[in-house]
Amino acid sequence: MKRIIRWGVAGPGRAAERFAEGLKAVDAATLTAVWGRRPDRAQAYAQRFQVANLCTTLDELNAADVDAIYVATHPDSHAEICLKALAAGKHVLCEKPAALNIAQLQRVLSAARSHDRLFMEAMKPPFFPLYRRLREHLLADPIGSVGFVRAGHCDASLPPDYPLRFSELGGGGIMGIGPYEAFLALDWLGPLKRVQTMGRLAVSGVDAFALFQSEHERGMAQLHTGLDLMSLGDALLSGPRGYVILHPNWWNPTRATIHYIDRRRIELHEPFTAGGFNYETSHFCDLIRHCQRESPEITHALSLDMARLLESARAALRVRFPGE
Ligand SMILES: NC(=O)c1ccc[n+]([C@@H]2O[C@H](COP(=O)([O-])OP(=O)(O)OC[C@H]3O[C@@H](n4cnc5c(N)ncnc54)[C@H](OP(=O)(O)O)[C@@H]3O)[C@@H](O)[C@H]2O)c1
Structure with a gap:
């Protein structure tokens, strides 16, 4: 029998809702405690997801009988x-x-x-069934070493009060969709060497549009994000014997098309279940059970490289958050 992993949630917002939906599909895991700074929101969340321990302070959450805490506040407080x-x-x-x-x-x-504890950044794409199948497929029927990655997404439809629009919350497109793009580039091209960036700022001081190119040990990436334009949200992985299109929204991947140099075309389709957070959460629970302190998928070095890429892009645009 698998050991049951008990979870607490800090920040019962949109991401935490998806986390709770996903947790229902994770074997041997329960949502035990929640803390939110707005009691009404935390209470509604506790009721909706039947969380027994509604904590009134963060200290109470940290003292609760849980194994793991999912942090889903904005980046300024992570x-x-x-x-x-x-x-x-x-x-x-x-x-x-x-x-x-x-x-x-x-x-x-x-x-x-x-403190000898497990820490992982919640970077979901590599745990999705499509992404796993794509990796397996390319091992069996390769396109050669990926040398170029292109990924981008702009969304001008986000409402004016959306957290990404605020500098004090660690907002901007680079901090919003940028982490996924940084992950994709690092995953296929290896460690970061340098970043070149162009962009413009919103009145609030966050990046309204950013176009950044990163050079890695095995190739180059061209990435973009934006909060006042619209764009597709697909991605391209380019190799010497073919290329892959990850269809929108590629960070919740369900479809990929592989085009080979010999003109073969392979379609992969793998829907995800339970909102998609379940796969990374299940991985995390297994790491706890196996007394691991770092994910072999989302390593600490990878998180640091993602942070380096984002920080370099922000620095070039002079996007600074309060206190930095
Ligand atoms: N993996 C994914 O697919 C995914 C999807 C969406 C978001 N995210 C990430 O999840 C995080 C949250 O985004 P969201 O869209 O869920 O935001 P959200 O809906 O605004 O929820 C954020 C929650 O954190 C609370 N919070 C914010 N700052 C806090 C602070 N300083 N102290 C205590 N509580 C605080 C908010 O409380 P109030 O209600 O009082 O503001 C709210 O409960 C971000 O880092 C975002 O990048 C990930």
Whole structure:
């Protein structure tokens, strides 16, 4: 019998709702406690997902009888909440981006090591059935070493009060969709060498549009994000013997088309279930059961490289958050 993993949630918003939906599909895991700074929102969440322990303070959540805490507040508070949870002896799954900047992330990773706890950034795409199948397919029928990645997404339809529009919450397109794009580039092209960026800012000081190119050990990527334009949300992986199109929205991947140099075309289609957070959560629960302190998929080094890419892109545009 699998050991049951008990979860607590910090920040009962949109992401936390998807997390709770996903958890229903995870074997041997329960949602035990929740804390939100707005009691009404936390109470509604507790009722909707039948969470027994409705905590009124973060300290109460950290003292609750749970194995792991899922941090789903905005990026400005990720590091502080993660540090407290780790110090309280909890394993931590933190929403992307795992921290506001490299320095904060380094503090969190160092705390995870010193408290001997598991820490993982919630970077969902590689756990989706389509992404796994694509990796397997390319091993069996390769397109050669991927040398170019293109990914982007702009969404001008986000409402004016959407968190990404606020500098004080660690907003902007680079911090919103950028982490997924950074992941894709690093996953296929290897460690980061340098970043070149163009873009423009919104009145609030966050990036309204950013176009960034990254050079990696095995190739180059061209990435974009935006909050005042519309674009498709697909991705391209380009190799010497073919290319892959990951269809929109590629960070919740369900369809890929592989075009080979010999003109063969392969369609992959793998729908996801339960909102899609279930796969990464299930992986995290297994890591706890196996006493692992780092995911072999989303390693600490990968999270640091993602943070480096995002911070370089922001620095070029002079996007600074309060306190930085
Ligand atoms: N993996 C994914 O697919 C996915 C999807 C969406 C978002 N995300 C990530 O999830 C995180 C949250 O985004 P969201 O869209 O869920 O935002 P959201 O709907 O606004 O929810 C955020 C929650 O955190 C709380 N919160 C925010 N700042 C806080 C602070 N300083 N102290 C205590 N509580 C705080 C909010 O409380 P209030 O209600 O009081 O504001 C709310 O309960 C972001 O990092 C985002 O990038 C991931």
